[in-house]
Amino acid sequence: MQTNFTLAQLADPDTAASEKILRACVHCGFCTATCPTYVLDGNELDSPRGRIYLIKDMLEHDRPATAEVVLHIDRCLSCLACMTTCPSGVHYMHLVDHARVHIENTYDRPPLERLLRAVLAWLLPYPQRFRLALLAALPAKPLAPLLDAIGLKRLAAMLRLAPWRGPQRPLGPQIFPAVGGRKGRVALLAGCVNDVLAPQINASTIAVLTRHGIEVVLAEGAGCCGSLVHHMGRDDAALAQARANIDAWTALEGLDAIVINTSGCGTTVKDYGFMLRTDPAYAERAARISGLAKDVAEYLATLPLKPAQAMPQLAVAYHAACSLQHGQRVNRQPKELLLKLGFKVLDVPDGHLCCGSAGTYNILQPDFAIRLRERKVGTIERLRPDVIAAGNIGCITQIAAGTKLPAVHTVELIDWATGGARPPALRAS
Ligand code: SF4
Numbered sequence: 001m002q003t004n005f006t007l008a009q010l011a012d013p014d015t016a017a018s019e020k021i022l023r024a025c026v027h028c029g030f031c032t033a034t035c036p037t038y039v040l041d042g043n044e045l046d047s048p049r050g051r052i053y054l055i056k057d058m059l060e061h062d063r064p065a066t067a068e069v070v071l072h073i074d075r076c077l078s079c080l081a082c083m084t085t086c087p088s089g090v091h092y093m094h095l096v097d098h099a100r101v102h103i104e105n106t107y108d109r110p111p112l113e114r115l116l117r118a119v120l121a122w123l124l125p126y127p128q129r130f131r132l133a134l135l136a137a138l139p140a141k142p143l144a145p146l147l148d149a150i151g152l153k154r155l156a157a158m159l160r161l162a163p164w165r166g167p168q169r170p171l172g173p174q175i176f177p178a179v180g181g182r183k184g185r186v187a188l189l190a191g192c193v194n195d196v197l198a199p200q201i202n203a204s205t206i207a208v209l210t211r212h213g214i215e216v217v218l219a220e221g222a223g224c225c226g227s228l229v230h231h232m233g234r235d236d237a238a239l240a241q242a243r244a245n246i247d248a249w250t251a252l253e254g255l256d257a258i259v260i261n262t263s264g265c266g267t268t269v270k271d272y273g274f275m276l277r278t279d280p281a282y283a284e285r286a287a288r289i290s291g292l293a294k295d296v297a298e299y300l301a302t303l304p305l306k307p308a309q310a311m312p313q314l315a316v317a318y319h320a321a322c323s324l325q326h327g328q329r330v331n332r333q334p335k336e337l338l339l340k341l342g343f344k345v346l347d348v349p350d351g352h353l354c355c356g357s358a359g360t361y362n363i364l365q366p367d368f369a370i371r372l373r374e375r376k377v378g379t380i381e382r383l384r385p386d387v388i389a390a391g392n393i394g395c396i397t398q399i400a401a402g403t404k405l406p407a408v409h410t411v412e413l414i415d416w417a418t419g420g421a422r423p424p425a426l427r428a429s
């Protein structure tokens with residue numbers, strides 16, 4: 001695609017990076033077929049190609065974002081299916097990230113929208129605050145249908161996603177020693193939402209790793225990866241969170257990997273090198289941290305895992321989280337691990353399409369998110385699985401809210417099959 005940026009505009013490294021991306025797009029439109037929002041509404045402006053044109057026009061003319069641009073960029077899930085499909089290697093993720101920062105800096109959102117975004121950015125990345133919010137949400141959960149009926153759909157979506165049980169206390173910094181002689185050492189990103197909503201995911205990750213001789217460290221000072229605010233265009237906050245993690249992990253010696261069991265966070269940590277490429281104090285360390293980041297399935301695939309107990313022949317519908325399949329291109333390992341450990345793995349038709357979770361998307365865009373969830377749950381239920389497995393807490397929460405089938409993290413099944421506890425979601429079944 002031809003672009004018309006001035007030399008002055010191209011002096012800005014973000015604009016220069018976006019210009020390179022725009023030039024790679026040959027507007028063939030292949031990406032439209034796999035874009036969930038285009039599949040839902042058939043509107044070119046809700047397709048990757050349409051969004052690329054909107055972003056190009058906005059950046060080239062150095063214009064403040066318009067309501068039209070904001071509408072269609074906000075509807076984008078950042079699922080990155082378009083990147084997997086694109087034959088020209090267009091790095092849509094970096095382009096839309098840049099557009100979101102531009103929107104945040106130039107567009108005046110309505111006061112209620114601003115307030116909601118500010119609350120989410122203040123709450124979600126901080127496990128203690130998030131835990132208190134979930135405690136407060138518990139008695140209000142039955143009000144969700146009423147809030148829906150009076151048009152407060154986002155509040156209703158938040159209440160629906162809150163669990164019925166009380167939230168857990170997040171894990172603090174500590175070391176979990178390897179069992180039977182240390183063969184490796186990793187840092188674990190405990191995650192902010194993950195740790196409070198579903199502590200069994202970190203427990204399983206720690207159990208399976210330590211049982212196979214890997215020491216697990218939760219680093220002092222590590223916290224949210226920054227993706228929640230990054231996807232809202234709050235660049236300063238996202239970069240501050242990234243820098244804090246880089247400081248925390250580089251203080252640890254002898255790390256073989258930074259293991260991440262929330263694939264949305266994994267995609268962001270793997271991008272720290274790009275996000276901080278112009279920061280002389282962090283660029284080199286950020287690139288090193290990105291190189292060390294591994295999804296938990298990616299790391300476990302390098303260990304000699306063996307089934308430790310005879311497993312029931314469970315049929316597992318494997319839902320590939322977008323951030324894992326499109327963001328990190330980790331496709332093979334989770335399914336191979338499950339197969340190797342005795343599970344029957346069912347591929348979900350249209351598996352490239354997002355479930356509608358996408359960080360805070362299911363709160364900020366509840367209509368699209370619910371339609372995507374219904375579509376996803378329908379395709380999964382038709383497979384008649386015993387259990388649904390996914391590698392991201394967002395997908396697990398989103399899908400579980402629409403089905404009676406148990407939904408677990410892939411690592412819970414791996415831990416169970418190698419001698420760990422049965423996943424809580426399967427205890428009643
Ligand atoms: S598939 Fe790639 S090159 Fe084609 S329109 Fe989409 S982003 Fe552009």
Ligand code: SF4
Pocket residue numbers: 034035036037038046047048051075076077078079080081082083092
């Ligand atoms: S990231 Fe997903 S929703 Fe956004 S344009 Fe690409 S395919 Fe569509």
